[in-house]
Amino acid sequence: ILNVEQSPQSLHVQEGDSTNFTCSFPSSNFYALHWYRWETAKSPEALFVMTLNGDEKKKGRISATLNTKEGYSYLYIKGSQPEDSATYLCALRGGSSNTGKLIFGQGTTLQVKP
Amino acid sequence: SAVISQKPSRDICQRGTSLTIQCQVDSQVTMMFWYRQQPGQSLTLIATANQGSEATYESGFVIDKFPISRPNLTFSTLTVSNMSPEDSSIYLCSATAERKHNEQFFGPGTRLTVL
Numbered sequence: 444i445l446n447v448e449q450s451p452q453s454l455h456v457q458e459g460d461s462t463n464f465t466c467s468f469p470s471s472n473f474y475a476l477h478w479y480r481w482e483t484a485k486s487p488e489a490l491f492v493m494t495l496n497g498d499e500k501k502k503g504r505i506s507a508t509l510n511t512k513e514g515y516s517y518l519y520i521k522g523s524q525p526e527d528s529a530t531y532l533c534a535l536r537g538g539s540s541n542t543g544k545l546i547f548g549q550g551t552t553l554q555v556k557p
Numbered sequence: 558s559a560v561i562s563q564k565p566s567r568d569i570c571q572r573g574t575s576l577t578i579q580c581q582v583d584s585q586v587t588m589m590f591w592y593r594q595q596p597g598q599s600l601t602l603i604a605t606a607n608q609g610s611e612a613t614y615e616s617g618f619v620i621d622k623f624p625i626s627r628p629n630l631t632f633s634t635l636t637v638s639n640m641s642p643e644d645s646s647i648y649l650c651s652a653t654a655e656r657k658h659n660e661q662f663f664g665p666g667t668r669l670t671v672l
Contacts, residue, residue: 447575447599475659484666485665489662543661545600549598
């Protein structure tokens with residue numbers, strides 16, 4: 444059974460702080476790693492899809508790195524703003540891409556205080 | 558990107574009843590999925606909705622409890638049958654777009670409470 448772990452479970456930071464959180468996954472049977480941002484009552488928003496070891500992707504103040512050999516990905520937020528408050532989910536797509544199946548971690552809930 | 562809508566957005570239901578959730582995508586998609594998130598748990602895949610044939614269920618989920626339809630490339634329904642309080646969850650529909658199999662889009666979810 445593939446297991447995806449995220450840490451920390453929750454995080455409270457002050458506006459302007461930079462922060463990061465971790466997604467760990469089995470390094471075998473890897474196809475892609477997805478990051479999503481999920482605000483209450485909204486659709487999870489796709490942030491990144493990462494497929495190559497050493498990948499680094501950036502979207503505004505948010506960036507992510509991937510290490511498939513050791514089985515982890517980091518998500519960084521630079522200069523957090525209150526609107527960054529959300530739950531950040533990572534999901535592993537393993538094996539064949541044809542299944543499309545995603546295995547999610549439990550998420551990291553970020554609260555940014557003004 | 559594909560825009561996905563779900564109906565209803567939330568509902569409160571009595572034990573023993575059934576609820577059908579609708580999922581509509583604004584463009585043709587290759588694959589559609591149904592997930593649920595129980596309180597304090599991860600998003601978990603229930604099944605892949607196959608167009609014109611029976612859905613493919615994940616371990617622990619069965620057709621009698623979660624019947625799924627997908628009559629065309631843009632629409633699917635999930636029914637939660639004979640509900641119990643343990644079925645209280647957020648149910649999400651997702652889809653992968655044509656020729657963009659790496660991207661998977663989600664609907665806003667249906668928040669179900671079973672009393």
